Structures are given as C-alpha cells and as structure tokens.
Amino acid sequence: MTARPRLGAVEFVLRDTTRPLLVLGPSLGTSVTALWGDAVGLLAGVRDSADDAQAAEGAQVAGVAGELDVIGWDLPGHGAAPTPSADELDGLSIADLADAVLGVVERAQAQRGDVGAPFWYAGVSVGGAVGQRLLLDAPDRVLGAALICTATCFGEPSGWAERAELVRRAGTPTQVEAAARRWFAPGFLDREPQVALRLLAGLQTADRFGYAAVCDAVGAHDLRGRLGAVGVPVVAIAGSADPATPPAKLEEIADAVPGARLQVLDGAAHLAPAERPQAVADLVRDLVRGRVTA
Template sequence: MTVPTITAARLTGAAHRAELPLLVLGPSLGSSASTLWTRCAMSGLTEVFDVVAWDLPGHGYNHAVPDGSFTVAELAEGVLRVLDDVLEQRGEVGGGRGGSFAYAGDSVGGAVGLQLLLDHPDRVTSAVLLCTGARIGEPAMWEGRLGQVSVSGTSVMVAGSAERWFAPGFLDEHPETGSALLHALADADDRGYAQVCEALAGFDVRHRLGEVAAPVLAVAGAHDVATPPANLQEIADGVQQGRYVELPDVAHLAPAEAPETVARLVRAHVLGEEPEPPAEAPAPAAATAAGERYDAGMAVRREVLGDAHVDRATAAATPLTEDFQRFITEYAWGGIWTRPGLDRRSRSMITLTALIARGHHEELAMHVRAARTNGLDDEEIKEVILQSAIYCGVPDANTAFRIAQQVLSELDATPPGGDR
C-alpha cells in the first residue's frame, strides 16, 4: 500500500479557530489549494469554519512525490493522516477518539471526498462535492493524458485546460484568477500529475454510492465537459441523503469561478443556514476588485508570514495605522505576491536583497522567516546575503548575516508545530 504524503494549509487565522467546526477543502487535478480555494474561503468560510485546504502530491506546496503509484483510496488515507495532525492540535483525536470534519472538494478533491465518505463514514459529517463524479472520464482518456505528460510535461495541458476549466468569458473577465490557476498547472510536478491521472483511471465507486449516509450536496457546472452535470446528478440520486445544484455560469472549477456562490452553498449545507438572497445591486467593479485583492493578499500574507504574526499585526492596528495595514495587505500581498510571473522562492530572494540594501533590519528578520516558509534553505539564504555583499556593501551584509543567524537559530530551536 502506497499512502502519499499530503500537505495542508490553514486558511483561518489562529485566533479562536479551534472553537470553529473544521472544514476541509480538496483541490482539482493541476491546481493548488490556495489558487483554487482562497477567494471562496475568504468569501465567508473562514469566519465560521476552521478551514484547512490540502495539496496533491507534486502540486502547490506539496513537493513530496512517492516512488510508486497510488489509488484514490490511498490518496484519501494520506489526507486523513494530515487531518489527524490538525485534529490533534484541536484536541479532537487521541485516547480512542477520531475527530470529525465537514468536507468540500472539486474534481479529484471531490473523488477523495467520496472515498472518505465510504471508507470512514464516522469521520465526515457532511460533504459538498463539486464538478466531480463517482467515476471521472474513461481509463483510455487518462492513459492518453499520461502519455502526453510523460513526453511534454504538464505545460502541454495548459491550452486544453484553459478551454475545459472555465465557462465562456471567464478568462476575459478574470484574467488574474485564470492566469494563477494555469500557472499552478504548469508548475505541477510531472510525476505527481501523472500519478493522480493513474489513480483516477482506476477510480469507480458508482456501485457503492448507496453506502453513503452523510448528507451530500452535489454541485455541477452547466458548462463542465470534464465532469458533466449528469455525473453530479448521479451522485445526488445515488447517496442516501443527496441534493443537486447546477450553477449556470460555471465549468469545472466552481470554487474559483463562483467563489461567493460556492461559499454560500457550503455554509447552507454544512451549517443549515438559509441561503442569502442576491444583493439588489452589485458592488461597483472597482470595489469588488479591491476586495478580491485584499482577500487574496490576506491569504498569502498568512501563508508566508504565519498566522501568529498576522494576528499580532492586525490586533495592534489603531485608527492611525489600520488603513496602512489594509493598504499593504491589498497592494503588497494581494497586488504583487499573488502575481503568477514569479514563484514565492524568487520573490523571497528579491525581497531579502532589497531589505539588505535599504537597511530595513526589522523587516529583514521577518522575511528571513518568510524565506524559510517559501522553501529557501540556509545555504540559499547565505548565497543571497553574499551576493548582496558585492552589490549592496560589506557592512550591510555583515548586519544581515547577524540578523539571519539569530532568526535561523530561533527557527531551528522551535519545536515542530510551534509558532512560525
């Protein structure tokens, strides 16, 4: 049995999240948890749930790719293992107890949700399954895709995915969202992507749908050709407590295409809330764009700097400084750090160099920590500072080495799971 390593990201701030019910979000093939779910999570989920989103092997921040193949059932076991770590932090597992959670997943993330409902019915309280199926595609189709990726890598999938993933007009209206999702696909590890394809080729639980007892909401995209509405209707009809919803202007990535609508559906299904009626008039386009940038920026800021730092900065805001806090979240983190043109490792190296050059020592310490989070090791941080010694000055580099040594020593002394 091959149980792949899964990584998870907490999208809800540290303050009071243990008091909220746990909601787990699953990705689609070729996407990362943050690119697919962040806007949806920030549209009303993080205020009522402790939200955890997980990444597939070789996708997003999950750089672990197993040597052998795995099934969707084994993928679900990997997800459950990382969730047990989260539940242990919440004090909900151990001593014979197995904590429970609500689940929402798109595409292969939905398939994993179905597998968890079947294999661990006592763990999943309710599920929202989006743009997925009890079987997805035909084995021959997955074999053909495996051949393409093995020859040309995941970048060969970008053009076709741009057509399959989004409803007509979406890329023109939301180019930044579409670009980030397609960039995540191009960045996915070829082997990890191929292994998920292989797992989906062998996935078929249509004959077991009647075993699912937990309440299930099946959400289809009207324009979805990868997992057409009939797939979701089959799930809703087959499980014991199923309901079906079809979204008219959505294709395959509902959480990214219709984030506010999906957030309302998840809240209504999991918490029993009445769905909110649509607003009488839409917000001005400029206000909507600013809000989206802020939500995306806050998610990235938390991922890079850690919940504890962001919570402290937010709590310390005063009437004098709160507009500045919003400004840096929206424009620095939401306008720059979310751009697809550079990965976060590169942005960390650029930021370290700029802070050394300008002598911003407090910010430098913060971004040394962030560099570790973004995947730089100590040797790479050393090389950045050495490069800065030539172009910024030896005294600046000397101070930078002192600050970096202190920060890295503190990080190495922090126990696993400690405050970042």
C-alpha cells in the same frame, strides 16, 4: 504502495474547537490555495447575522454562522506538496489519497485538541473523488460533504493513461491549452484574467510525475453503485458549462446518495470555487448549518 503519499497541507484559518472544521480538496493540476482562495474568506470569517438564529438551532453547528476553521490539502507535487518519490506514486489510488488526507486532518486537529473528531469536507473533481472515498472508507469521520464538479467514474481508463504518458514524457505545460478550455466557462478568462492565470500557472509548475500518477488514479476510480451506503448530508454541485463533469455526472451522485441535494451553477465550468466563489461558499455553509439533510 510502499509509502504513504505526502500531501501539501494548508492552514487557511485554524483556531479552536468552537468552530467546525472544514477540509478543502483541489482539482487535478491546481493548488488548493489558487482554487479556493476567493471562497475561503467567505467560509472562515463571514458573519451572517440574519441567519445566526437559524444556524444556532442546528445541532451540528458550533460557533458563529459562517465562521469555520478551514484547512486544505494539495496533491503530490502540486502547490504546497513536496516533490514526490517514486515509492509514493507507485500504484497510487484515490483511496491512498483519502487515507493521506486523514493524516493532514489529524495533524491540524492535534493543534485544535480534537484528534479523531469528525469534520466537514468539500472537494473539486479528483478532490471530490477523494471525498467520496472518505464517505465510504471513514464514515465516522465525515459529518457531510460538498462534492463539486466530480463523478463516480471519470471515463475510460485508456484516455487517462494516454494523458499520463504524455505528461510523464513532456511535462504539465502540455495540458495548459486544454485545461483553459475545460476549467473556465466562456468569457471568464476575459473577466477574471488574474484568477485564471494563477490557476494555469500552478498547472505549469506541477510535478509531471505526480500529475501523471493522479491521472492513473482518476482513471481507475469507479464508485458507481456504491454511494447508496452514504449516510450523511451531501450536496452535489455542478457547473452548467462544465465539459469534464457535466451536470449529469453530479445528478448521478445526488440520485445515489440518500437525501442528497443537487445544485447546478449557471455560467460555471469545471473550477466552480474559483468561478463562483460566493455561490459555492453559500452552498457549503448551508451544508454545515444543517440545511442539507441525509
């Protein structure tokens, strides 16, 4: 690459160093705000008094249980990210995105006064792939990670290359119909049309070149056999109805990472934080409280 990719940065709740810092990552075609919006309040401000005493005993937990500083990042050309230049997208890799995420984190930490401190991470699909790279490439920076609806390898590169070429030529609206089938479990569109429509609207407006470059990066992502080196707590979260990264993909991650926990959410497909915000928030809070051990 000739230029570090510019990511969108979203400060959901950013206060001070008495609160653990949680970094959220998106799925391809989504903005982090649309994907995680319903879960953020549960992560940032819920007081769970019944569990406060237990949480206070966890050496890695600071502040009141359920109260986290929460920031997110957006892929190039998605959500809050600027329109990417050709230099930013040339040869884009998941490792490049992970490096750029560290830049987003450091800018947020400059406001908190703890630049370089370790943080917690939760990411979906490509955001989960970025989480895997952070765990391997910056092991001293990540306290633990929730890897959600993701994989160590997302399938044959040729399929991703075909999708990338179509989107470069005809735009992201070509992906809306297939995404609606992939992203949401049966019945979700009828039950929660506003949630589904905000996510699909973000896909339609995503930059086609940014989307295509991320497709190529996902196609090249392959960390099979490498996650045994991870030494921090990890929870792998799958959707029982996810056709893109079925539970077996998350089981592979949980089996590879020493001490990792696998959780399959019934009735969820590929965008679990949007479909099951309470369940995902509970699992992430368990991670931060030290209830998932490496």
